[in-house]
Amino acid sequence: MRSYLALELRRSLRDRRYLLLVVGWPVGAYLLFSTVFGAASDRSEGLAPTIEIMIAMAAFGAMGGVLMASGPRLAIDRQVGWLRQLSLTPLSPFRVLAVRLITAMTLSLPAICLIFLTAAVVKDVTLPLWEWPVLVLCIAAGCLPFAAMGIVIGSIADGDGAQGLTMVLYLVLAALGGLWVPEQILPAPLQTVANALPSYHLAQLGWSVARGLAPAIGDGLVLLGWFGVAALLAVAVSRRLTLRTV
Amino acid sequence: MTQQISVQPRNASADHATTGDAVRVEGVSRSYGAVRAVDDVSLSVGRGQTVALLGPNGAGKTTTITMILGLARPDQGTVAVLGTSPEDAVARGLIGAMLQDGGMMPGVQVGELLAMVRNLFPAPLSLRETMVVAQLEGLEKRRVDRLSGGQSQRLRLAMALVGDPELLILDEPTAAMDVEARRNFWHEMRGFTDRGRTILFSTHYLEEADITADRIILMARGRVVADGTPSAIKNSVGLRVIRFTVVRAETSGFDSLPGVVAASAHGNRVELRCRDTDLALRALLNTRPDAHDIEVSGIALEDAFLSITDGVAA
Numbered sequence: 363m364r365s366y367l368a369l370e371l372r373r374s375l376r377d378r379r380y381l382l383l384v385v386g387w388p389v390g391a392y393l394l395f396s397t398v399f400g401a402a403s404d405r406s407e408g409l410a411p412t413i414e415i416m417i418a419m420a421a422f423g424a425m426g427g428v429l430m431a432s433g434p435r436l437a438i439d440r441q442v443g444w445l446r447q448l449s450l451t452p453l454s455p456f457r458v459l460a461v462r463l464i465t466a467m468t469l470s471l472p473a474i475c476l477i478f479l480t481a482a483v484v485k486d487v488t489l490p491l492w493e494w495p496v497l498v499l500c501i502a503a504g505c506l507p508f509a510a511m512g513i514v515i516g517s518i519a520d521g522d523g524a525q526g527l528t529m530v531l532y533l534v535l536a537a538l539g540g541l542w543v544p545e546q547i548l549p550a551p552l553q554t555v556a557n558a559l560p561s562y563h564l565a566q567l568g569w570s571v572a573r574g575l576a577p578a579i580g581d582g583l584v585l586l587g588w589f590g591v592a593a594l595l596a597v598a599v600s601r602r603l604t605l606r607t608v
Numbered sequence: 609m610t611q612q613i614s615v616q617p618r619n620a621s622a623d624h625a626t627t628g629d630a631v632r633v634e635g636v637s638r639s640y641g642a643v644r645a646v647d648d649v650s651l652s653v654g655r656g657q658t659v660a661l662l663g664p665n666g667a668g669k670t671t672t673i674t675m676i677l678g679l680a681r682p683d684q685g686t687v688a689v690l691g692t693s694p695e696d697a698v699a700r701g702l703i704g705a706m707l708q709d710g711g712m713m714p715g716v717q718v719g720e721l722l723a724m725v726r727n728l729f730p731a732p733l734s735l736r737e738t739m740v741v742a743q744l745e746g747l748e749k750r751r752v753d754r755l756s757g758g759q760s761q762r763l764r765l766a767m768a769l770v771g772d773p774e775l776l777i778l779d780e781p782t783a784a785m786d787v788e789a790r791r792n793f794w795h796e797m798r799g800f801t802d803r804g805r806t807i808l809f810s811t812h813y814l815e816e817a818d819i820t821a822d823r824i825i826l827m828a829r830g831r832v833v834a835d836g837t838p839s840a841i842k843n844s845v846g847l848r849v850i851r852f853t854v855v856r857a858e859t860s861g862f863d864s865l866p867g868v869v870a871a872s873a874h875g876n877r878v879e880l881r882c883r884d885t886d887l888a889l890r891a892l893l894n895t896r897p898d899a900h901d902i903e904v905s906g907i908a909l910e911d912a913f914l915s916i917t918d919g920v921a922a
Contacts, residue, residue, distance in 0.1 A: 365727040373715040443711025447767060450677060450710070451728045452701040605679050606695065 363457045370465040374431055375472075384430050385473050388423030392416060392477050395542075396485050409572060413489070414544075416481040417568035420501050422541045423473025425561060428505040429528050432466035432512020436603060437524030440516065445603050455604030459513065459596070466509040470502045489572065497571050504564040504585050508535075510592035517599040535561040560588040628691045630655045630775045630806040631676055636685030638671055645671040647830035648685075653808050655774075658801055660817035661810040662841075663827035669810040670708065672827070673779050676808070677705055690774055697775070701729040704773035706764045708780055712752040718763060719748030722770055729771030741796045742766035757784050765793075769800070776800065778809040782816060794820050818842065843883040844869070849907050850880040850888055855898035865891045881907070 374380065396415045439445050448458060478494060481487040489497075511531065515524050536542055538552060539561025545553055556562045563581040570577050631653040638646040646668040653659045661669045674680040675687050678694030689697040697703050713721055719735070722744075726732045739745050742762045747755070755763060761784050768776060782790040797820075801807060811817055817824045818838040826834040826841055834841055853876050862871035867887030868880050878899075882888045885904050892899055 365724045369713070369716060369720060369724045372720070373713070377715060438714060439711075441711075442714060443707075443709045444713045446679070446707065447710035447712065447764075449679065450698060450703070450705045450707070450768075451725055451771070452699050452730075453728050454699060 363453065363461060366453060366458075367461045367464060370461055371468060374435075374465060374469055380430060381472065384423060384427040384469070385476050388419045388426065388473050389476055389480050391422070391542075392419040392480060393484065395419070396481070400485065409569060410487075412481060412485045412487050413572050414569065416477060416485070416487055417497070417501075417572055418541045418565050420474045420477045420497070421504075421561065421565040421568060422536050423477055424470035424501050424505050425508050425535060425564065426532055427469040427471075427473045428466045428508040429512050429532050431469040432462060432509050433515035433519070433528040434521065434525045436462060436513060436516025437519050438521045440603055441521050446605060449605045455600070455606045458604055459600055462513065463509050466512055467502065467505060470505045471498070474498050474501050490574070493571055493574070497568055500567045500571055500577055501564060504560075504567050504582075507560045507585055507588035507592050510589055510596050513596040513603070514592060514599055517596070517602045535559055538562075539565065541565055558584075560585050628655070629653060629688075630657070630690055631808060632686075632688045633672065633676065634686050636672070636675060636682040636687060638675060638680060638683050640671075644830055646675070646682075649827075649830070649832050650685075651825050651832055651835065653806060655806050656801075656804045657822045658807045658820060659809075660821035660824045661808065661827060662812065662814060662817045662824050663810075664812055666829075667827040668830040669827055670779055671830075673705075673707075673777055673808075673810060676777060677703065677707075701731075701771050702774045703777060704768035704771050704775070705777040706768040706779060706781055708783070710764050710767070712755075712760065712763060714753050716752060717748065718744060718750050718752055718755070721752055721763075722766055725767050726770045729773075731772060732770055733772045735770070738766050738770045741769060741799065743792070743796070758789065761785070773805070775806045775808070778807065780810050780812070782811065782813075790816065814842070814845075814847075847906060848882045848885040848904065850882060850885055850892065850902065850904050851877065852892070852899040852902040853877050854896060855900075862892075865895070867891070 392415060396412045399411050399415065436445075445458070449455070475498065478498070512528070515527050515531070519527050538548075538555050539545075539559040540548065540556050541561055545556045545562060548556060563584045566581045567577045567585075570581070629652045631651070633649055633651050636646060636649050637644065649668070649672060651672075661672065663669050671680065675682050676689060676694060678687075678689075678698055687694055690702050692700075694703075722738060723735055726735060726738070733741075739748070742765045744759070744762055744766055747759060750759075752760075752763065761781075765778075765781060768778065782793055785793060794816075797807065809821075821838060824834075824836065824838050824841045825832055826845075834844055836844075855876070857876060859871075859873035859876075859878055862868060862873075862878060862880055865871075865880070865888050867882050867884035869883055870881040872879050872881075880888055880892075889902070889904065892902075
């Protein structure tokens with residue numbers, strides 16, 4: 363299992379187009395947004411815009427890294443018959459899914475770290491030292507629902523379809539979850555939607571920590587709830603991936 | 609026209625220590641929608657045997673293999689592999705398999721992929737030996753998505769071999785190969801069978817099954833239509849034909865001539881399907897001096913299959 367995980371990680375990090383998309387895009391967006399809105403007054407209970415946007419873009423990048431590393435890759439691996447081939451080895455279907463989940467979760471890290479680095483170096487963002495690793499961990503762990511969603515998408519859609527579906531899901535979750543524009547300036551009905559989305563609560567986790575608070579239990583519970591639902595769905599449809607019952 | 613020819617496997621005594629069959633399929637049926645892909649099939653493969661699953665496209669070979677690997681469940685019947693369930697045998701690394709639609713992990717190198725798969729098995733071959741047997745030397749650094757068709761096929765074989773499994777299941781392993789590549793392939797496989805391993809492979813080439821298998825299981829339209837040694841199968845199929853014209857319109861009774869498997873007539877033109885044309889010809893000339901315009905030829909295997917298939921349908 364460990365050798366399969368290692369190979370999955372190695373091939374993900376070798377994929378330059380993928381890295382450009384899931385790292386380059388949020389980093390670019392961070393530089394743009396923090397430059398345009400960086401001079402604005404504090405919008406969110408004492409958080410500087412450069413920090414607030416840093417967290418939002420880290421959540422955006424992490425979510426993208428996880429979604430793109432699971433759904434479309436799984437769909438292609440299924441389409442080319444690799445998962446069928448893998449099902450002929452002693453690696454159990456549960457372990458195959460576990461490796462894919464861990465791989466996807468790991469791929470939240472490049473975007474988070476690079477955005478933090480950019481913020482610290484380019485935008486002079488400073489935080490208490492302990493907050494950096496806690497932020498990385500909170501945002502990475504909060505991506506669990508997206509990894510499970512990716513497994514669902516990879517099970518039901520084919521290569522191009524999965525790519526499209528993932529991109530739509532990604533953009534909807536980002537826009538409605540208040541990662542691009544603060545949730546407070548969305549119209550009231552959309553605010554209600556935002557409050558239900560995992561992307562919003564992922565950013566909330568980070569914003570709490572950046573304010574020096576403990577991450578709210580409520581945000582964690584919503585994320586866990588989304589993970590639970592997506593994981594149940596994933597187990598239900600994953601036979602299409604692994605060809606055997608998990 | 610179903611023949612059940614019982615045979616003693618050539619090397620049945622080779623593996624007395626481990627009892628039980630490598631593969632045992634009993635009364636298995638499987639439908640896809642309205643199509644009955646496999647219809648009440650029973651077969652067994654003894655340990656240490658090399659057995660060919662022979663038949664035309666659509667005979668149910670791949671579906672049977674899929675069930676032996678536990679990738680599909682039979683609607684009816686049971687499958688046992690090496691004394692356990694297919695799932696358990698796969699999980700314990702006892703089976704290596706090569707499927708027609710098996711694919712490779714995109715974006716990695718041949719050597720990386722084989723090394724990873726090798727690590728999944730309890731007692732694998734060395735990487736080096738696998739590369740040699742599968743004729744992949746020099747391709748370690750090649751990306752798997754940049755392999756030619758033949759190279760991909762050899763990599764699929766390497767993936768099946770690398771775990772050094774007890775039982776090797778190969779679905780049309782030589783489909784994309786030319787005659788020479790096919791010969792090389794089976795030459796390399798000798799080392800595997802010489803160690804007492806079991807091979808079950810499917811093919812639609814009779815010559816291939818004839819040369820390489822201890823036993824042939826012939827399938828058509830989802831059923832086993834014959835099961836026996838290659839020579840027994842060839843005789844029962846009747847791969848040589850005598851055609852001639854008769855003066856007298858009397859065309860019955862030809863099928864009882866020695867060496868003849870089946871006879872048919874269109875007007876005065878008669879066709880005899882034979883297992884032994886020499887024998888049949890002598891008898892024919894003795895009994896029917898009015899036979900003329902005599903031709904002796906081989907028939908295409910596909911036609912031979914069709915005649916058996918028709919026999920099944922009737």
